[in-house]
Amino acid sequence: MAYEATWHANLKVRPRRLRLSQNMRRLVRETGLSPDDFIYPLFARHGQGVKLPVESLPGIYQLSVDNLAAEVREIAALGIPAVILFGIPEHKDWRGRENFAEDGIVPRAIRAIKDTDPDLLVISDMCFCQYTHHGHCGIINTPDNPHYDPALPRGYLHNDHTLDLLQQASLAHAGAGADIIAPSGMIDGAVAAIRSALDNGSAQHVSIMSYIKYASAFYGPFRDAAESAPQFGDRRQYQLDPGNQRQAFKEIALDIEEGADIIMIKPALPNLDALSHLRRNHTVPAAAYQVSGEYAMIHAAAQRGWLDLERVALESLTCIKRAGADMIISYFAKEALKWLGA
Numbered sequence: 185m186a187y188e189a190t191w192h193a194n195l196k197v198r199p200r201r202l203r204l205s206q207n208m209r210r211l212v213r214e215t216g217l218s219p220d221d222f223i224y225p226l227f228a229r230h231g232q233g234v235k236l237p238v239e240s241l242p243g244i245y246q247l248s249v250d251n252l253a254a255e256v257r258e259i260a261a262l263g264i265p266a267v268i269l270f271g272i273p274e275h276k277d278w279r280g281r282e283n284f285a286e287d288g289i290v291p292r293a294i295r296a297i298k299d300t301d302p303d304l305l306v307i308s309d310m311c312f313c314q315y316t317h318h319g320h321c322g323i324i325n326t327p328d329n330p331h332y333d334p335a336l337p338r339g340y341l342h343n344d345h346t347l348d349l350l351q352q353a354s355l356a357h358a359g360a361g362a363d364i365i366a367p368s369g370m371i372d373g374a375v376a377a378i379r380s381a382l383d384n385g386s387a388q389h390v391s392i393m394s395y396i397k398y399a400s401a402f403y404g405p406f407r408d409a410a411e412s413a414p415q416f417g418d419r420r421q422y423q424l425d426p427g428n429q430r431q432a433f434k435e436i437a438l439d440i441e442e443g444a445d446i447i448m449i450k451p452a453l454p455n456l457d458a459l460s461h462l463r464r465n466h467t468v469p470a471a472a473y474q475v476s477g478e479y480a481m482i483h484a485a486a487q488r489g490w491l492d493l494e495r496v497a498l499e500s501l502t503c504i505k506r507a508g509a510d511m512i513i514s515y516f517a518k519e520a521l522k523w524l525g526a
């Protein structure tokens with residue numbers, strides 16, 4: 185005999201109706217993933233025939249320029265519209281010369297990508313931490329530095345000297361064919377400085393995607409990949425404190441005022457509040473960077489059998505999009521599209 189409920193809920197609205205079957209769930213789903221959502225990160229380095237695995241990022245490699253073509257063809261075949269490019273220079277120095285050299289690793293890599301597929305958008309990360317011997321994102325106030333100013337704190341990042349370098353490097357990357365310059369150093373005035381350099385340097389067609397970047401411990405594996413760990417101190421004098429929301433909102437508004445075409449929130453999952461704010465309060469496209477630590481921890485737990493790699497990866501990407509991302513930079517991009525059968 186069937187158990188009889190004693191409480192007869194007289195419900196007009198039963199939200200569970202819309203979750204009953206797979207096809208019903210498909211029909212009412214608000215957020216889905218498609219190739220259009222993704223940007224794939226690439227790490228370029230000098231040499232020939234190099235494909236160096238990054239230990240803490242399973243499936244991710246540092247590639248020499250000659251190996252980029254095959255990678256680019258795979259990315260384009262999956263329908264991914266854009267890559268974001270990071271370079272590992274041959275030599276590091278106090279001002280990161282290779283970032284603004286025309287034969288630097290990034291300009292060379294951009295040309296190789298564009299030779300293979302002129303339509304694939306190239307976003308060029310614009311920062312100095314990979315190029316400076318101290319691993320900071322610009323010129324640092326130390327006595328061995330020609331810009332040393334004893335009136336300023338030691339170790340202070342020289343904001344405005346750094347802007348000069350960002351302008352030069354942006355022109356070098358744009359000259360090589362970058363479609364989007366992505367300043368990531370949280371240097372005050374970077375967007376305005378780069379916009380002005382591009383506009384005065386025959387590159388008004390090049391867009392700017394500005395990072396809103398927290399000083400996060402989730403970047404650990406990236407620093408292996410890009411060989412960019414700071415040699416002293418940390419980046420908290422310029423990147424956002426994870427305890428702060430209003431400062432993120434202020435940075436978003438400032439960068440838009442300065443001319444940013446796209447705003448990117450980084451890391452993604454810990455900062456969905458900033459992403460959602462961006463989507464609800466501004467009209468520029470919103471990007472989110474699912475960073476190396478977000479990728480590595482899902483992989484690490486999956487390797488131990490603690491999490492289901494595919495389901496957790498797709499869930500986190502879906503939720504990043506649901507929070508407001510128009511585009512997601514993710515190391516999972518290629519795999520996600522294969523899983524989705526897109």
Ligand SMILES: [Zn+2]
Nearest residue numbers: 311312313321
């Ligand atoms: Zn940096």
